[in-house]
Amino acid sequence: MKRIFPFFIILLSVILQSTIFQFIKVFDVVPSISLIFLVIFSIQFGEYYGGLLGLFLGLLTDILYVGFFGINTLIYFLLGYILGNFKENVYKEDYLTYYFAVGIMTVLYNTFFYIIIFFLQVEINSIINMIKPIIIEIVLNLILTYPILKLEFKVLNKMGIKLKYY
Amino acid sequence: MKNKKIIKRFVVISISIMLIVSIGYTSVFNVGTTTGENIIGSITSPFQKVFYNIGRIFSNSYESILEIYKVREENEQLKNKVYELSNQNRILLDIVENKDFLENEYKMRESLKFDYIKAQIISRDPNNWFQKFTIDKGTKDDVKRDDIIVHAAEIDNDLTVIGLVGKVIDVGSNWSKIITITDINSSLSFRNIRNNSSGILKGQIDNSIEGYTFSKEDDINIGDILVTSGLGEIYTHDIYIGKVTSVNTESTLTNNIDIEPVIDFEELHSVYVLRINR
Numbered sequence: 001m002k003r004i005f006p007f008f009i010i011l012l013s014v015i016l017q018s019t020i021f022q023f024i025k026v027f028d029v030v031p032s033i034s035l036i037f038l039v040i041f042s043i044q045f046g047e048y049y050g051g052l053l054g055l056f057l058g059l060l061t062d063i064l065y066v067g068f069f070g071i072n073t074l075i076y077f078l079l080g081y082i083l084g085n086f087k088e089n090v091y092k093e094d095y096l097t098y099y100f101a102v103g104i105m106t107v108l109y110n111t112f113f114y115i116i117i118f119f120l121q122v123e124i125n126s127i128i129n130m131i132k133p134i135i136i137e138i139v140l141n142l143i144l145t146y147p148i149l150k151l152e153f154k155v156l157n158k159m160g161i162k163l164k165y166y
Numbered sequence: 167m168k169n170k171k172i173i174k175r176f177v178v179i180s181i182s183i184m185l186i187v188s189i190g191y192t193s194v195f196n197v198g199t200t201t202g203e204n205i206i207g208s209i210t211s212p213f214q215k216v217f218y219n220i221g222r223i224f225s226n227s228y229e230s231i232l233e234i235y236k237v238r239e240e241n242e243q244l245k246n247k248v249y250e251l252s253n254q255n256r257i258l259l260d261i262v263e264n265k266d267f268l269e270n271e272y273k274m275r276e277s278l279k280f281d282y283i284k285a286q287i288i289s290r291d292p293n294n295w296f297q298k299f300t301i302d303k304g305t306k307d308d309v310k311r312d313d314i315i316v317h318a319a320e321i322d323n324d325l326t327v328i329g330l331v332g333k334v335i336d337v338g339s340n341w342s343k344i345i346t347i348t349d350i351n352s353s354l355s356f357r358n359i360r361n362n363s364s365g366i367l368k369g370q371i372d373n374s375i376e377g378y379t380f381s382k383e384d385d386i387n388i389g390d391i392l393v394t395s396g397l398g399e400i401y402t403h404d405i406y407i408g409k410v411t412s413v414n415t416e417s418t419l420t421n422n423i424d425i426e427p428v429i430d431f432e433e434l435h436s437v438y439v440l441r442i443n444r
Contacts, residue, residue, distance in 0.1 A: 017292040018214065022218075024225075051178065065298055081178055
């Protein structure tokens with residue numbers, strides 16, 4: 001149960017993000033809650049979990065939405081794996097760690113996305129237009145990180161999972 | 167310990183390479199709907215429908231509270247507009263009925279029959295890069311790839327098309343994926359109804375539409391109404407796309423234009439699928 005729990009959360013977050021969250025767009029930008037969850041779980045459970053969750057999240061998004069298969073899978077997989085490697089070296093009880101990670105991961109996700117799309121020769125003649133949405137997305141993600149983390153810590157407590165201090 | 171690390175890296179790298187190959191492959195070749203895709207889509211689509219409707223109800227009630235004061239005024243204006251339009255309509259009908267040559271055109275349009283089905287949007291692409299959404303109709307309802315998606319009003323069993331939304335790119339048993347005309351992967355040809363000049367429109371990353379005319383001599387102005395030209399294999403002719411909002415004549419070969427689509431894609435919740443026999 002404890003092991004499958006994050007996968008359920010990720011599945012739920014993908015569905016919520018493509019449905020309810022589409023109605024609370026700010027300046028046409030949707031916050032990426034599945035990315036936030038991926039970041040949180042990767043930091044807490046390490047690179048195996050991070051990579052697996054990334055694969056799962058990416059596959060879901062790719063299967064349900066995107067035309068080129070594998071684009072999200074690759075990005076989320078690498079992000080989850082890389083972030084999981086920092087498990088031993090960060091303060092997992094400190095909110096600041098997560099804020100920092102969420103901010104950087106949002107930027108990395110969009111940068112990777114741009115690079116892949118660029119090599120697929122999808123014509124984007126206005127990358128400058130994309131900078132504003134990315135900044136808005138970072139802000140939205142950071143705002144949402146707080147309630148999500150608070151909730152997550154509570155759930156972890158209830159389930160009896162203890163985070164180790166480093 | 168060292169061995170483990172090497173194996174781990176090997177796995178990560180090989181998965182990455184597989185995914186890169188997959189991205190390349192699917193971007194060049196058209197794979198179509200796979201079984202796995204169909205199954206996962208079919209399982210999640212009912213849930214998505216429920217959640218999407220919850221979101222819609224909340225946002226609708228929020229908006230209606232905000233707009234309650236405007237409604238009466240708007241109603242009055244709309245009533246006047248109806249009178250005005252029905253007057254205009256009568257005059258136009260008079261003209262149409264008196265012109266024989268229009269009959270041929272009318273017959274031609276009659277021959278192009280399509281039936282339609284109403285569909286509801288059940289989810290949107292969670293990513294901010296693409297403009298795609300899924301609807302709740304699929305092969306069960308005879309929806310096919312490349313069917314046209316329009317926004318329309320159904321009055322007395324007759325469909326009045328309001329504007330073009332996009333096309334079907336992928337079909338499952340009870341869901342289909344739609345790509346809108348504002349998506350960066352989408353392009354279509356247009357016709358300017360003022361002077362029948364034509365050109366190409368392409369979706370942009372910021373969900374606007376830009377385009378260009380085929381020839382530099384083509385005269386195009388701000389406010390011109392653009393419809394689909396019927397060139398190409400997918401879109402049928404004369405579906406309303408939108409209006410020109412700016413014209414740039416600096417380029418030496420073409421006139422570049424910006425389009426404001428007639429449809430507000432954010433406010434779109436249900437669409438019509440035109441099932442065309444090609």
